[in-house]
Each structure stands twice: as structure tokens, then as C-alpha cells.
Amino acid sequence: MSKDLLQVKNVKKYYVSKKGFLSGPPKTVKAVDGVSFTLKEGEIFGIVGESGCGKSTLGRCILRLTELTSGEIWFDGVDIARLSREEMRQKRQEMQVIFQDPGASLNPRMTIGELIREPLDIFMDRLTEGEKTARVEELMQMVGIDISYTSRFPHEFSGGQRQRIGIARALAAKPRLLICDEPVSALDVSVRAQVLNLMAELKQQFGLTYIFISHDLSVVHHICGRVAVMYLGRIVELAEKDILYRSPCHPYTKALLSAIPQPDPERKRERVILQGDVPNPAAPPPGCHFHLRCPYASERCRQEIPELRETEKGHWTACHLTEGVKE
Template structure:
């Protein structure tokens, strides 16, 4: 497998909830690829389908249509022992560290459960040594194995969640908004931990977040979602320096600025995000887009490459004028 070959490839992924004529279109025809060692950021407003994509990629929920390929094979066709072995290669760090750990189990038992399920240790001594190693890897102490989840802070619990994901030595991790339930004062610790582990263990990650500053720091490329559809895809440097889709521009303009005296370019969005039960025709963003034209209601814009590695889904090619370049302050 070369560095250019995707480890994970998503093709035409759809996930609808409910049956009948009006299902909830949580994810609607999404495609992207993640190369080995790459961290891909998935951003968008609440309700855009970010977490659903992460869980569907891991088969924690089943897809409605499309394919998810792991090393070129469709994991939707895996079953039995083959699927169980796949679980050790693909892991998740959940959003809420308070809800994702069993309050009745000690930390050693939580980590040991993953090891036992996948047969990754031989004997109690090897198991305990591996648990101690995992705790030290995420900045905790071996003696913490005897404690219960309620004896830890939120940041420490999230470190335990990271350790649990690492226990089975995965190749790919979905980090599903791992910072959103944490105090701002300890978010930086978890960010630095993930960055360090990514480099040290050569992890491939799908990092789901609404915090654009964290995405800019941690991710190699970014996929921008709106109402279950991809609006723009680019390298992190390119996306933040030259956002070309009106929705991406609005997201960056709404991001808090560290300097209150820095001039800010506001991008006005009208109304609220529509319901995924009845998304707008054509471009799903058109009802809030300041640049929408009549054609936007009639045609679903394809994802078109506008420069090497930079794709966007928008009919307004005139918005790509050089004057629009440069990161929104």
C-alpha cells in the first residue's frame, strides 16, 4: 500500500433515518478518501451529518447506500470473524467522556476488556503490563487502573477513552468531537496528546469538530459539510487561506478572533438550517446563501476540482475571482 493509496475511501455514502416518503436525510451522497497517516477534518454546523458519517464509516450504524472501503475492500460485506477482526483496526473516541465509560467498571477492566475481546494478551501479567503501558501512553499512571471513572476529571476520562481506542493497536481512529464536553482549560492537553500520538504511532484519523482553530492545527485536509452534503474539500492550508464556497466563508467569518481589534469581514446568512426531512431542491445551501441565483434551485452542484486537491460544490464560478482570495480575518 503506497502513501497515495487511501486507507479509507467513502463513495456515495447515504444514511437516511426512518422509512416512507420523508426520511431524515442525515448523510446524502458523501464521498472522500483518507490516506495512511493523514488526519482529515470534518466540519460543519450541528445537524450537518458529521457524527453520522463517523459512525457509519465504522459500521456502528448501517449505511443506506454507498460504499466504505478499507484497503480497497467494502466493509459492508464483512461479517462474522472477519468483521470482528476489522473492529480492532478501526476505532472511535467518543464525544462524551462521562457517558462512554462504564461507571461500574474499574479502568483496568475497561481497557482489559478490549484486550481480551481481541485476544491481544497472554496471561494476567501480560495484560496488566499492557494496561500500564496504555495509561502511561496517554499521560496517566499505572496505579490509575484500580480506580473508577467517577474518580477522574473530564480531561482524564477522555485520555482513558483515547487509551481504550489505542488498546487494540488500530490503523484508523474516528475522533468524534473529543473536545466538546471538556473545559477550555484542558482542551489543549487533549489536542496535544492526539497530535503527539498521531506522529508517534503513525495513526490515520477522521477528526470531527466544529472548532475551526483546532481543525486548522491538527488536520492535513478538511471536508466542509452542510445538511449532509459536501460543500468544499481542500488541504487545511488552502482552505483557510482561500475559502471559495460561500458556506465555508461564512464558517470562517463566524469563528471567534483572538484579537478584538482585528477587523472582521462578516458573511450574512439568512434564516436557519433547513430540516433534513425536507431539504431544499438543488443546492441545499441556497436558502441561506447570499449569492444564490435561480439556477441554484434547479441543479445539485457537483463537487468540482477548482485547483489541485481543492474541490467545491457551487454553480457560481464567478465567485472565484482573485480578489476573493486570502483568509477571512
């Protein structure tokens, strides 16, 4: 059993609207509301959920790109939520990120060579100029970008190529944890598989650990080991992907899974269609956040917030119903 690399404990991120003169009491949006999970070294951990559920905010909290409201993030024995800005900057060598939109996340005024070289200048400054150049070329070859393109600018590349450049840049300083925030959502379907396979390959090669944030369940199924499903800032279900996809417990997960397009028209499947919309995150319903849309909601769901409980070994669900089943 490999050791724990990352432990996220009860992380909360609340956004409070500024109190204006006439705007009434300030509103609080609980973007991430008490999320906990543990990540083993070498794992690919998926986080899925519809837009606005807080999955990207969670990723940004773990990277400290936004300050958390409360909670702890233990990375390799250190609570990075308590590090100073400078200490955190040093830690960034070990945890890197791949962004959703590769067009927007590469500085348009820097060449590809400069972009990939930058992490080396920051964290591997004892390398000589020549060694750095060699490393940049090695990284470019690794992600499949021709090394003759070093002095070109990001806008001269296609979406898929830019994302590869983003990956090369993230890997340059040899990180251990890579947080991928919708890394293939902005890409063409034809390129998507290439980038995913590249990421899987690199994981093998360097023993990386991924947190893979996505709204696309098929992509998550393709690449991840364990998967967490988020709804309105909370994890509602967490399990090994096979268990989760085969026998989901939470009604929300069921509905999500039933919405995956089925390539075989002969195979009929029960389609769970949710009523209504995601509630306003500034004013979520009391009790289980999902009860307004849940076909099985009971009186208890309307009042009490369900805890995330382990219903089977390694299968966690936050639902009063599964608890009843178990007991």
C-alpha cells in the same frame, strides 16, 4: 506518497420515519447524502459542519455503528460495508473511535483497568495475563493517568482524564484508523489543548490516521491536514486546511470561517452573516441545499444540485458559482 487507507464512496444514510396509521406518508431524513472522500495513511482528516449536518452520522457509518443505506467503504482493500457482523467485529481492531462525551461512553460498572484491558482480551488474547497488565500500565502512562488508579471507576475522574482513558482504550489493540467524534467538545478549554497535543503526539508515535469530526474550526485548524466542510448531509468543500482557511470558495465555508472569533481587535474582518436557519433536513430545499441562505444564490442554484468538483488541484467545491469562475 503514502497509500490510501480509507475510501468512502457515495455513502448515504437515510432515516425513514415509521409509517403510522394517521401520520401520512413516511418522511425521509437524508442524514448523509452521497459523501465520498479518500483518506491517506497517516493523515488527519477534519470534518466540520454545524450540528445536524450529518458529520457524526458519517463517522458512525464508517465504523458500521449504524448500517448505511447505500455506498461503499473501502478500508485497506476491503469493502467493510459488505462485511458480516462478525467479520466487521474482527475488523474493529484496526479502526477505533473516540467519543464525544467521555462521561457517557465509559461503562460505569467497569474499572479503568478493566476498560483498558478489554480490547486486549478481545484481540490480543495470546498475550499472557502479565503481558496484558504490563500493556495496560504502559497505555495508562502513555496518556498520563497514574497507574495506581487501575481499580478506580470512571466517575472518579475529571472530564479530561476520562477522555485520556477513552484514548488509551481506543489505542489498546493498536488500531490504524481512529475516528474522533468531537473528542474535545465536552472538555474545558484548559484541558482541550492537552488532549489535542496528546492526540498529535500519539499520531506521530504510532503512525495513526485520524478522522477528526468537530464543529470547532479553530480546533480543526490546529490539528488537521485536510478539511471537509459538510452542510445538510453533503460535503460542500474539501481542501488542504491552509487553502481552505485562506481562500475558501463555497459561500457557506466563507460564512463559517468569518465566524471564528478573532483574537486581535485591531484586525477588522468582513463578517458574513447568514440569514435564516438550517432548513428542516426532512424537507431540504430543491437545488443547492444552501441557496435559501446564500447571498449569491441564482436561479440555477434553486433548481440544480451542484456536484462536488475539483476547482483547483486538491480543492473540491460543490457550488455553481465557483464552476462559473473556473470556466
